[in-house]
Amino acid sequence: MRIVLVGPPGAGKGTQAAYLAKNLAIPHISTGDLFRANISQGTPLGLKAKEYMSAGQLVPDSVTIGMAEDRMDQEDAAGGFLLDGFPRNIGQAEALDAYLSGKGLRLDAVLDLEVPEDEVVKRIAGRRICRADSSHVFHVIYNQPRTEGVCDVCGGELYQRDDDREDTVRKRLEVYHSETEPIIDYYKAQGLVVTISALGKVAEVTQRAMEALPSRDAS
Structure with a gap:
């Protein structure tokens, strides 16, 4: 199954992507991981990205698209994948369509995590991080120290x-x-969008997503 995960910042995309990818037995491909891997490995695309980032400039779509295509070409993604953070705009979406079409493939679904804007602000602005260890995360409402x-x-x-x-x-x-x-x-015009509420407990949102996704495998 080939899925794109979309939603505003604070919708819980990273958390849901990890659970969904595990449940569906497909790799979770996130833009952040792509950049970190390419930069740390010193790949040609990673070096290009680092140049732009060091200059405080946005990384061109062509570089991001190249990283995503290289990752989707890897063996573990042959049976499907879950994209998180890519595509980020219409140009990237068109490039993804062209890439898949060239291989005789297509997306199965675009999962849209819907969260009210005020809830997004509450979730993110309420986060508090430990200076000594950034993996220790609290929240002024949901996870008070x-x-x-x-x-x-x-x-x-x-x-x-x-x-x-x-x-x-x-x-x-x-x-x-x-x-x-x-x-x-763009994806609604292709009949691919499945919208679910991202409110509630993590497990509830995951279950909601699994029930909403198509059951067929396009591999």
Whole structure:
């Protein structure tokens, strides 16, 4: 099964992608992982991406598309994959269609995780990260530490990342609405979009997604 996962920042795409990929026995391909792997391995695409990033510039679509195609060409993705963070715009979506069409393949579904904007802001702006270990994550509403501002695990100071501040979150949402959200209509025209609510417990959202996805395998 070949799936694209879309949704605003804070929708839980990374968490759901991991569970869905495991349940469907297909690799989870995330843009972040692609960039980290290519840069750390010093691939030609990774070196190009690093040049742009070091200069504070956006990485061109051609580089991102190249990384995604290389990853989809790997053996473990022959039977399907779950794309998370790619495609990010119409140009990337058209490139993905062309890539799949050239191999006689197509997407099975585009899973749209729907979350109200106020909930997105609440989820992200409420996060607090431990300075000593960034894997220790708390939330002012959903996962409060026993002592305010102090990590339950190691006693480190909890802080709010700049990326998590409300004004930054709302700017990220503006970018999502202008650049990424249009791909939903693009895929709706192909009859591929399945929209589910991303509210509730992680397991509930995963079950909702599994029930909504088509059962056929396009491999």
